[in-house]
Amino acid sequence: MESYQYRQMDFDNPSLIEKLAHGVVIPIFGSRFFYAPFYRKLSLKGNERVLDFGCGPGTGSKYILSSLDDENGALICLDTSPYWLEQARKRLGKYNNVRFHNEDIREANIAEGSIDAVSIMYVLHDIPPLEREPIVNVIGKTLRPNGRLIIWEPTKLTHGMPPEEIKSLMNKAGLNQLWQKPKKNSWQGGFIKK
Numbered sequence: 001m002e003s004y005q006y007r008q009m010d011f012d013n014p015s016l017i018e019k020l021a022h023g024v025v026i027p028i029f030g031s032r033f034f035y036a037p038f039y040r041k042l043s044l045k046g047n048e049r050v051l052d053f054g055c056g057p058g059t060g061s062k063y064i065l066s067s068l069d070d071e072n073g074a075l076i077c078l079d080t081s082p083y084w085l086e087q088a089r090k091r092l093g094k095y096n097n098v099r100f101h102n103e104d105i106r107e108a109n110i111a112e113g114s115i116d117a118v119s120i121m122y123v124l125h126d127i128p129p130l131e132r133e134p135i136v137n138v139i140g141k142t143l144r145p146n147g148r149l150i151i152w153e154p155t156k157l158t159h160g161m162p163p164e165e166i167k168s169l170m171n172k173a174g175l176n177q178l179w180q181k182p183k184k185n186s187w188q189g190g191f192i193k194k
């Protein structure tokens, strides 16, 4: 039986290496090859209301915004870390159709059924295992019927989570799986709200 280790990260006080990796190196060198193809899977038309759950420095959020119409599309960037949300604010400063939430989604005032699409990129595995189900349930509630969710999480035993857990959490939150893409050390999936 595989056993996954949970490693608590201090996202409020990242190390210099984490600041450089996630705030500078990945956005410059990794985003075109990793983030862009992933966000294309949302097939946004431009008029959607999207939630980037655990947006971090806003690297992926920028791709989402580039697919959204200024007037009719809107993005909510939510992250519990003041440090990373501030980086997202700076990165996305030129957009006026983005709103920032620095809080736990369970406290956020996001109306049920008001969201068309959700992205979760390398976030769920960083949430303590017992907190995942209540949080995913709230994310599921924000989605409208037929709303879509894409997720990409690492699957390493030392820092990751099993795809079976992701699928089970999504099913409990009322989402059906549409597709999956298992990779060597990670897993991507797409879901639709029933």
Ligand SMILES: C[S@@+](CC[C@H](N)C(=O)[O-])C[C@H]1O[C@@H](n2cnc3c(N)ncnc32)[C@H](O)[C@@H]1O
Binding pocket: 011, 022, 053, 054, 055, 056, 057, 058, 059, 060, 078, 079, 080, 081, 084, 103, 104, 105, 120, 121, 122, 123, 126, 127, 135
């Ligand atoms: C590894 S980073 C990924 C950031 C971003 N999605 C990206 O791909 O660049 C994980 C992020 O999840 C955030 N996070 C952790 N727990 C969270 C929670 N319960 N709710 C919202 N965000 C959370 C962290 O603050 C951090 O910014």
